[in-house]
Amino acid sequence: MDGKRMSKNSVLTKITLFLKLYRGKKAENIILLLLYTLLSSAISMVLLVQENNSVLIADGISKGGFSETEKMSMLYDSTENILGIIVVITLFAGVAGVMCLIHFRNHELMKSMVILRTYGMNEKDILYKALADALIYGIISCFFGYVIGYGLFKGFSRDILGAGYIMGAVSGYSVLIFGKLLVFMPVLIILCNLYTDLAIVNRPIVEVLYERNAEISRRRLNGRTDDEGKLAKYIIDSRYAAIALCVFIMLYAFAAFHIDGAAFKALMIMAAFIFAFSYILFKLFFRLFVDRVRNNKALHTLRDITRCFMCARKRRDILLACVISMGTVLICIVSNIRFNISGILRSAYQDNMGYSILVRCDDYEDRVNVREALKEMKIGYTSAYSKLMDYSDLAGIEEPDDGGKFWALVIDEGTDDNTHFRVPEHGVVVESYFAGRCGLMEQGGSYGDIQGNQKYNVQANNGQISDEYFNSEQGNNRQKKSEQGQSEQMNIEQDIKLFGGHISSWQLSDTDQYLSLVNYNVMINYNDWKLGIDEEWSPIFLIDASKLQEKMIADAVSDYDCHIESASGLIDEISQLMKDYMRIIAVTAATLILVISSVFYTLIRKDLISRRTELYMYRVFGATGSQADMVVFGEYIIIALVSSVVVTVAVLIIGELYFYYGLHKHFPFSVPILLITAGTAMIFIFVCCKAAGFISRKGAGVQVIRDE
């Protein structure tokens, strides 16, 4: 009993001792607390927004039915996916920033830690130190962060959604969301502390106290003492903490935020690519280049001195490169959304849908006039007919219990060779929802599944085609990627009649039609089915045109009884929704920029202070104050330049792949905006350097160079 009490007291005493070490680090701890709070507020705000949207949509489904809510849920789903991705990048960048600051704060305590070790501190005590840090700073920041996050959520929700903006159920989730936050922050702080402290505590004592290269001499001892193994262990231990941190963030992001699985997977692949790209660049090119220049070139200018210091502080440089890279990636995406959302959406619409304008003629006879007008303007089109049909019109399919109608689209001719509207002979393309209702297939989960997870099974009815069929060799051979690119289709032989015709092969499509102007449920080739087009059908012209041509077409068909629906309206709607979300995203991005600014400012300032003697020496030997500062700034600016350019190029290339393969869509980034972003990142670092240099000179006190 006494022993236990003693042990508890001992732990408490150790924790008190560790906290006392932070006495001289008030400024750093305040900045860290601020960063933790900002990170907490961003996380809680996003969690609350996403939870509220889920409840809002679920409520809409229960009141208005699935079809009413489907479009809204799809739009929210996309925007939340983007929000989720941005918050994950923010998390990584924020964590890298926090890690930087913790690293530099703890690094300054290295000598004290080594003395503690001399007097009996062991590795377990490092965990107590991390726990103390997490308990105090983690919980305080969670509390304040949540309060700020909740305030932001309420403010944004009121502005965006108006009355009834917060669903009642969210209040119930509040505790859960706070719990999620309470898990994240302390674990983050513990792992960040362990990453730095494990490296410090296992560093040879003589190396720190006597500044002798004990590490190298020990490395030579391979097999002679047990310290070699322990030295290797310290390197691995520190890495374990970093790996654990990355895994933890990924798992947390996946579990806590609403991110589509495919998007998340693609994001991780993108991150891995960027990491590999940066690693190769820094490791193979940058370091070799610097070493080579250093070995072959004598010192002539102050810039040569900067080159000597390049990559000399590996851990710092890696952390810096990580922070800059993450920040640049985020700013690339955010700035593209902010300044180019309409452009991206329009390109995406045209690429993914194959058209941007729909002309619907109310008068059947006007189809000839419109066709002529389009031919005159030399504008290609795809001609079709549309009709709202009863489900009872379908022959061979059991009518759904609730009856109802569906939109059918019959392709007349594909005059502009648009591959999006090619339907195979005797084929039919149906929307998954339609197919589900008609019992042609079944979606995984309920129809109200707003996550859009569409996993197809062929329902065991007439054709009796089972999952095993798809897994079989025969089934696999019959599955193919459609020529339409964006549609994943399945070719299935089935003895079924549709519209009175016998289908030997038919196609199912999971094309997302929520962006479509047509909203068809069945698309069939007119020539194959001979449905008997009459005046009940509305002629439709699907045109792939630019915004400029849009006005010309509107003028040309204005004399006829036609309606024009253009993608612009829909894009504006989405763009508006995005802009509303942008305020939320902007707060998240601003949080990150604050984090990065604090990190850089603190870091550069510390570097200037710790290298004051070195800087004075340059000045003693003839450099001006700003020239001497540029030796230090040069390192940061070169790292920033390389990181931001590499990452921007990587975003451009990998971003395309990410959207194409991850989201099965195409959202082209704007190259000029990306280039401006890369430049901005560098200017940002330069401003941080100048600010730190200015403050440092102001607070330098007595100058060595007295005539200045």
Add this chain to the structure above:
Amino acid sequence: MSEYILEVNNVSKIIYTDKCKKSKGVSDKPQGTSRILDNVSFTLERGKITAIVGKSGSGKSTLLSIVSGIDAPTTGNVKLIGENYYKLSKRKKAEFRNRNIGILFQNYHLIPELTCEENIRMPLCFSSDSNDNPRIDEWMNAVGLYDKKKLFPRQLSGGEQQRTAILRALVNKPQILFADEPTGALDSKTGRQIMEFLVAYTHRSNMTIVLVTHDMEIAGMCDRQIELADGSVVG
């Protein structure tokens, strides 16, 4: 228990120069290496004060680092209080250091974030036996630090800092104290006072002291002297 508190057997220390970094394993060739200690052997009896003397670069501080357990030898072994120190596990080493060893540095190495009293009490935090030493106030009073116990190291003079470091080294009542030039940063009068305090304490408590110095006056106050030259014991 062994009659010797410290047994040093054939201890050598080789430092590898930068040129040798890229080669793998231990090179058989002496090129690129520097032998700091060469087969040093000696034993120390309990309750005695021993001075390690020698010129600059003779290996005094390296030897002290090795025998005090903060740097490993390249070859040879060190037995401290009957334990082969470098064969102990990491945790046992930490516990052993806390319980049995006190270390004094020339530059004191006080923790700047802790006050004078907190610096002295610091080793108790890592002790598994007891969390307090009731005699701390008495000791502080005896060395003239009681009034300064709330001050931080930067607010203390050199002598006060060294006295704080001494009390920190003694607070866990170690069996052996290692001191690296304990008076090197002090004036001769303060240095002598520090030494007198250490000698008196050693005789009272039967503690063993191993100190490194190049000051022959300080060495003269010790029971035994070990002279090092070019990494070897010469006297």
